[in-house]
Amino acid sequence: MKQTGMNREQGKGRSAAQPTVFGSHIGLFTAADDGAPKSDLAVLFLNPWGIEEMCTRRLYRVLAERLAEIGIASLRFDYPGTANSLDHTPAERGLSGWSEVIGKAAEELKVLSGARSLVFLGQGIGASLALMQVRSEPSLAAIALLAPVLKGRAYLRELSLFSRLIDDGLGIKPELRDGAPGSIAGLRMPPAVANDLRTLDLNNVEIGTKPQIFLAERPGLEGDTAFRDSLQAAGCQLRTTPFAGYDALVSNPLNQEIPDALNDELVEWLQSLPQYRIPSAPPARSPVAIASIHSAKMRETFLRFGPQDRLYGVLCEPTEAFVGVTAVILTTAYDHAAGWARSSVELARELAAIGVSSLRFDSAGVGDSPPVAGRRKQVLYDESQIADVEIARDFIDSLGIAARTILIGRCSGAYVAFRSVLADPRWDACMIVNPVAFRWRFKGLPKTLKAYMRNVFDMETVRRLWNGEVDLGAVTKNISVRLVDRAATGLSPVFAPARPLTQLTAQVHRDFQSLANRGAVLSIIYTEGDDGQEMFRINFGDAGERLAAYPNVQLHLFPDADHNLTPLPARQKMIELAKLQALALGHPRQGKRLAIC
Known part of the structure; x- marks a missing residue:
């Protein structure tokens, strides 16, 4: 039976990735595992934005560890103005500033790994940036595009809608919400990046050279299908697959699920690239000590x-x-x-x-x-x-x-x-x-009694129960704990044995x-x-x-x-x-x- 990414994640222990610095930027370098053949192929991970970045953080780590097992080194990093990066001028220069840092990260990856051929792997905005780098990165052998942002103006509208849904779910008052373009869940997109996104259209990007492309399409989206057709018409060597598990990955960071099947396909595709079978050169240097x-x-x-x-x-x-x-x-x-x-x-x-x-x-x-x-x-x-x-x-x-x-x-x-x-x-x-x-004393993350009672009459909850998507045992236990606690609290002044029952x-x-x-x-x-x-x-x-x-x-x-x-x-x-x-x-x-x- 094929071992899935999650099974691998729960397997042998390993070290965290090695931090490295290039310029004023920090990356996380994952070398090929000892004993694995060192491939001339290395992968640079490009982040999506906002909640999607939070949801894919673990996915990228899991993928990096899987690639290390088969001899492929990789590098992960944060764009300026995001996550753990510094907030300085490249973020103010918009997508061109982010692209410049991608170029520096690519050079760092080649130096640390000894690999001469790179794969850019990105999701969301990261996938868009990967395609936009094709003309400027001569060592780029292939790109992996996971649910790329195709039209920036439409993406900003989608972010605005998703942001409102999140704010509604969190109960945030309208006057306290951040309505800046691209902002979501308290994360404010750098204004210059939002401005550049308004003109982004991947269908108009001139690719020039024709790298091999892995495209994970969101099921049912006509735009993804049309984009796939345009890549094929341009003569790209294309492998497409449905992005099974996309919604489960990005819709809620609390319940994110790693798309194991997609990971398996990505690993198989990388191993099929001709550069994978070529040994890498010795690394030019090791990551900095501090x-x-x-x-x-x-x-x-x-x-x-x-x-x-x-x-x-x-x-x-x-x-x-x-x-x-x-x-x-x-x-x-x-x-x-x-x-x-x-x-x-x-x-x-x-x-x-x-x-x-x-x-x-x-x-x-x-x-x-x-x-x-x-x-x-x-x-x-x-x-x-x-x-x-x-x-x-x-x-x-x-x-x-x-x-x-x-x-x-x-x-x-x-x-x-x-x-x-x-x-x-x-x-x-x-x-x-x-x-x-x-x-x-709970199982999983419990709701309040009021929330449980409200969900009883919610048709979506009924549907999820019917489909087996709700852990009925956990719900039953958590409701029982809530009821016992409330009852025991009321009884404890007159009935001493009830007191220990409260949590x-x-x-x-x-x-x-x-x-x-x-x-x-x-x-x-x-x-x-x-x-x-x-x-x-x-x-x-x-x-x-x-x-x-x-x-x-x-x-x-x-x-x-x-x-x-x-x-x-x-x-x-x-x-x-x-x-x-x-x-x-x-x-x-x-x-x-x-x-x-």
Whole structure:
């Protein structure tokens, strides 16, 4: 039986990709595996934009690891103004600036791999840029186009519609939505890029040379079919396939599914290229020992750490005085080290501006960090991530920057942060945003009782149940937990045996007391109306009145925001709170309670 990409992902452990720097840009280089024949073919991955980039981050890593197994090296990187990159002038030059960086990345890949023939593999905008590079990259042997953006003006309209759907689903008020062209889920497309997209039409791109092309078409889209026909008419050597699983990959980062069948086809196609069977030359050089980039107020070093160098992260340090405080910023299971709407990047750089260092990293199986064999495929609210936090703590200890520390997380990252601070007394403070629970008894990510009742009458939910797309066992368990918790909360004042039935009535309060005894500062942020408050109220009362027993705990309620802090004002408010908390750690005589609501 053919081994699928996901089976491979759950197999042997491996190191994270090797960070490398070219100019002021950072890349992640994956060399061919030891023992694999080194091919003269290397692959440069070109990112899509926005939510699609977040959804394909793990796909690109999985593909890079599969290619390494068959002797093909690869390089991944972020365009200027996106993800973990610097925000500087190439982003202001639009698509031409992005294309220039693609050219530099291609040269870096050839130098590091020794390969003389390249394949550009891109999705969305990345696929469009791959085709546009054909005339300017002489070493380009083939291109892989996954659901390319064909007409930029139509794409901007689609993004606007998708953005409204996301904002509606997140419950974001109309006045707080970002209506700039190309913006989606709190990510603002560089204006010059949006302007260039208005004139993009792949059907008018002059290819010149005729590289081999792999085209993954979105099923049922006439535009993709017409584009395929135009490539064939131009004499391109074309292999086409339906992009099976496209919607499941890009529609929701929380539930993204790796398209294993497409990965298999891509690997088979690459092995069929004549350049694959030619051995590569020796690499001209190795990746730099320290992959760092600089701006006026901070220095970011992209690195691997932990056993087998299996975790990937970014150390962000102030270029001026260090105040002696370091933050570790956790991801959720569905965004990567840059954070939702680049929130982790913004937070890290704002902290550096006031003298606070930080480490943001991907836990195993998330983003750019490979999985660990034996762990669940979906690491959402997974206790195993606590071990990764401990590794991160050991790492900052080894750097000598852990005199005073704060751990920060949102959603499932908030849960992992809370449990990690409890497990490890080395942490001085913890800031958690919208935790669903403080101890976990659910299966998967639960909804509120109100949401479950509302879905009972939703025809789409009925359809998904009928087709077996809903885990009925998980739904049943989660509803039962919610009902028992509510019933036990009401009975506990008069019926003592009911008290232990509430999820955290006794256990959570012991946890909170443990942190209070240590003097560890705990800041809890909820956005008004967030689902996580259902369990919080069971534990601490409707107004959080039972928190009064813990003087080390601060509760903050943010209005006009969603679970992910998508609106910019909410993210800025969280960042300001984190800065004050970090500075208070650096100056403990000022006290640990902050007057912010």
